[in-house]
Amino acid sequence: MGSAIAADVKFNPLNNPSNPSEFAKEFRNYFYENFPQIKHNEYNMGVYGFDKDAYSQYKNMMEFPPQDDYIAKGKKIWDSYKLPDGKPLSSCVGDAKGLRAKYPYFNTKDGQVHNLELDLINCQKNAGVPEDKVWGPKQGYADLAAVSAYLSSESDGMTVDVKIPNDPRATEAFNNGKGMFFRKTGQLNFSCADCHMYHATQRTRSETLHTGIGNTTGFPVYRYSKQKMITLNNRLFGCMRDTRTIPYPQYSTQFRDLEYFLAYIDNGQVINGPALRK
Structure with a gap:
């Protein structure tokens, strides 16, 4: 299990390939190079893959998995x-x-x-x-x-394998999702990348920020803080709301494109849902 470290190099999406396959490779390499302590098969665990204290809490919670x-x-x-x-x-x-x-x-x-x-x-x-x-x-x-x-x-243990067909609209959907990931928004002027790329594994208040890989594998997730099962679109909606902006409607084109981008990044990761998160 890896330990938390800070990334020392920023990933600029404008300086990286527009081809989805090449971009995803560069995106993943950013994490592999900056966070060598995290093994490939630990990314789908979220913070439990690199935070030992969080993993200890996770094991206790999983004695009676909700x-x-x-x-x-x-x-x-x-x-x-x-x-x-x-x-x-x-x-x-x-x-x-x-x-x-x-x-x-x-x-x-x-x-x-x-x-x-x-x-x-x-x-x-x-x-x-x-x-x-x-x-x-x-x-x-x-x-x-x-x-x-x-x-x-019923898909637990299977591998994420999202396809981008030879259709310019599919590439556009991926790029729209990529744009949402890197675009700053809200009164806090945050992007997904600010938390889950540039400050991944660092702490904010009482929480540890997870990485940009493995975001989709465990959904829906049971969140102890909410005491209920949360779908991915619900979580994306909540994240956007937390930046103090008006979120898009759940299951909107924007959130589905973002899910498409995140899931494509997760290709090769193992599905492990429904997962447990704080």
Whole structure:
């Protein structure tokens, strides 16, 4: 297990390749070179991969993993839920095993990045589920997060393998997500990169900042501070709000493009969700 150190060289996205594959390689190399103490297979652990004190707390919390209740609830919903036409959710998105590992992906038919939770929401909408019964960030969120947790568990141990098809719109979506990662925003004038790249592994108040690799592998995550399961889009929304700006809506094009960028960076990392975080 590595230990926290400060990066001594800043990564300037403007000086690095515009090709997604080449950019991702340079992005990862920044961390491999600046944080040699962190092993490749530790990045998907977040701060627990390099902070010994945090890892000790993590082991204590995992004696009775709170994720298990959500997985069980999600499986029950997944197995029993019926759309108005009597079909299961799998009729829209496919079987549970390995499903989460297929997301996010770029759909060349509609030119959009698809996110697992949004596809479940759209499955309900397109099947005629009443608006007040459709899952979303506010109503039915607990059920959505539970199903997402179950589906994540069904891809546990699989490898992130996000593709960017030969479509200029897919490259544009990646670059839009990259732009969001490096763009400063809000009254605090922070970017994702400020915390998770340039100050990765350092402490801010009582928290340790995790790195720019491994951000997507464990989601959804159970957060002890919130006492509930949190989806990735919910976390991105919260991060943006914490910079004291008005966030984009959850599952917006902007957040899906950012997820696409982060997941592509995570290629080669092992899915380990639903994970546990403070």
